[in-house]
Amino acid sequence: MRPFPRDFRIRAARIFVRRNSGTRTRVGFKPVGGMYISFATNSDSQRGRHMAETRKTKLLIIGSGPAGYTAGVYASRAMLDPILVQGIEPGGQLTTTTEVENWPGDTEVQGPDLMVRMEAHAKAMGTEIIGDIITDLDLSKRPFTAKGDSGTTYVADALVLATGARAKWLGLESEEKFKGFGVSACATCDGFFYRGQEIVVIGGGNTAVEEALFLTNFASKVTLIHRRDELRAEKILIDRLMKNPKIEPLWFHELTEVYGTDSPLGVEGVKVKNTKTGEITDIAAKGVFVAIGHAPANELVKDVLETHMGGYVVTKPDSTETSIPGVFAAGDLTDHKYRQAVTSAGMGCMAALEAERFLAEVGDDVDIDGAKDTSLPLGTGAQVAE
Numbered sequence: 001m002r003p004f005p006r007d008f009r010i011r012a013a014r015i016f017v018r019r020n021s022g023t024r025t026r027v028g029f030k031p032v033g034g035m036y037i038s039f040a041t042n043s044d045s046q047r048g049r050h051m052a053e054t055r056k057t058k059l060l061i062i063g064s065g066p067a068g069y070t071a072g073v074y075a076s077r078a079m080l081d082p083i084l085v086q087g088i089e090p091g092g093q094l095t096t097t098t099e100v101e102n103w104p105g106d107t108e109v110q111g112p113d114l115m116v117r118m119e120a121h122a123k124a125m126g127t128e129i130i131g132d133i134i135t136d137l138d139l140s141k142r143p144f145t146a147k148g149d150s151g152t153t154y155v156a157d158a159l160v161l162a163t164g165a166r167a168k169w170l171g172l173e174s175e176e177k178f179k180g181f182g183v184s185a186c187a188t189c190d191g192f193f194y195r196g197q198e199i200v201v202i203g204g205g206n207t208a209v210e211e212a213l214f215l216t217n218f219a220s221k222v223t224l225i226h227r228r229d230e231l232r233a234e235k236i237l238i239d240r241l242m243k244n245p246k247i248e249p250l251w252f253h254e255l256t257e258v259y260g261t262d263s264p265l266g267v268e269g270v271k272v273k274n275t276k277t278g279e280i281t282d283i284a285a286k287g288v289f290v291a292i293g294h295a296p297a298n299e300l301v302k303d304v305l306e307t308h309m310g311g312y313v314v315t316k317p318d319s320t321e322t323s324i325p326g327v328f329a330a331g332d333l334t335d336h337k338y339r340q341a342v343t344s345a346g347m348g349c350m351a352a353l354e355a356e357r358f359l360a361e362v363g364d365d366v367d368i369d370g371a372k373d374t375s376l377p378l379g380t381g382a383q384v385a386e
């Protein structure tokens with residue numbers, strides 16, 4: 001049922017998880033100095049198709065990034081017996097990166113390794129972890145109902161939404177090739193690796209300007225590549241950018257290719273096209289930061305929950321409560337500002353604690369007696385929501 005083996009834990013190796021056409025997951029690893037090895041997993045839509053059952057729980061957690069797993073740890077310790085549905089990317093965004101140097105307690109940890117540990121932690125505390133994808137959510141009444149791609153229906157008194165966000169990419173083949181090896185979408189996460197080096201930032205909005213400014217803390221030079229000659233960012237940020245001697249804007253240019261070495265995999269430069277003349281030029285760079293925005297994974301709730309800032313789910317101040325009582329949102333799904341593993345984990349903690357308080361106050365409607373062991377066939381809805 002899982003896209004990759006539970007004990008997939010390789011030290012001194014670089015691990016990749018790539019999706020093709022949204023239906024197959026490709027997992028691979030490259031032992032340091034060794035050959036890249038990869039394999040395709042089952043088609044997601046084939047996974048567990050036969051399992052048409054209904055699962056009842058006090059708390060359903062959707063998403064298996066830092067927010068989801070932390071919610072699992074706290075909810076389990078609050079005796080809520082949570083069910084956590086992992087989604088198409090078990091472990092979340094950190095499984096797509098290599099070194100993580102800002103997770104407290106670990107000077108350096110591989111992203112996939114950290115997420116395997118988080119999963120094991122949530123499981124050890126009592127979270128039931130299920131390899132499924134939620135395709136449909138009914139939040140019109142409590143208990144809430146979620147339909148899984150496997151055919152399973154989940155019925156829950158409270159819900160933690162932790163479906164994360166996704167950086168927008170240009171879609172170039174060479175960008176994909178060097179992702180995690182010189183191409184990044186997160187300056188806060190990866191800027192530190194480019195001390196004293198020349199880098200390029202792609203984009204012209206707030207994200208690009210902020211990332212370029214932040215990267216001057218590390219890089220010797222930052223070239224900001226933008227298709228137009230006007231930035232769509234706050235004026236104060238543009239002023240700072242223009243005054244920064246380390247930043248050189250390159251107007252009317254777009255990225256056409258990232259190039260570099262294969263062994264070891266690393267970026268050496270980019271090719272850019274002048275959008276007016278079509279002329280192609282080379283820029284030497286060790287790092288490429290694609291800063292054209294992020295998209296929260298809000299597909300399940302965008303029409304029913306209040307959202308803002310391009311689709312991020314709105315929560316009450318200092319809280320993970322959404323506009324629907326009993327539905328809590330945590331992590332990058334709600335956070336247009338920080339988008340970090342540790343802030344997501346913090347919000348996961350808050351969501352579980354708030355869900356516990358909510359359930360203590362309103363009580364639970366779902367008869368969860370034996371819920372872990374009882375699988376009702378589909379079509380017996382009356383028995384479920386009694």
Ligand SMILES: Cc1cc2nc3c(=O)[nH]c(=O)nc-3n(C[C@H](O)[C@H](O)[C@H](O)COP(=O)(O)OP(=O)(O)OC[C@H]3O[C@@H](n4cnc5c(N)ncnc54)[C@H](O)[C@@H]3O)c2cc1C
Pocket residue numbers: 062063064065066067068085086087088089090091092093094096097099100101102103132133134135162163164165167184185186188189190297300330331332333339340341342344
């Ligand atoms: C390349 C890269 C490098 C990064 N490096 C760092 C770093 O060094 N340090 C740092 O702090 N942060 C880093 N980040 C950011 C960090 O990964 C995110 O802030 C964090 O993962 C967000 O956690 P989350 O739990 O909110 O969601 P995510 O990690 O985005 O996880 C979302 C989860 O939701 C699941 N999901 C989505 N839709 C559904 C559905 N319909 N049904 C069920 N499940 C669903 C997905 O399968 C996934 O498990 C990096 C991000 C990237 C992309």
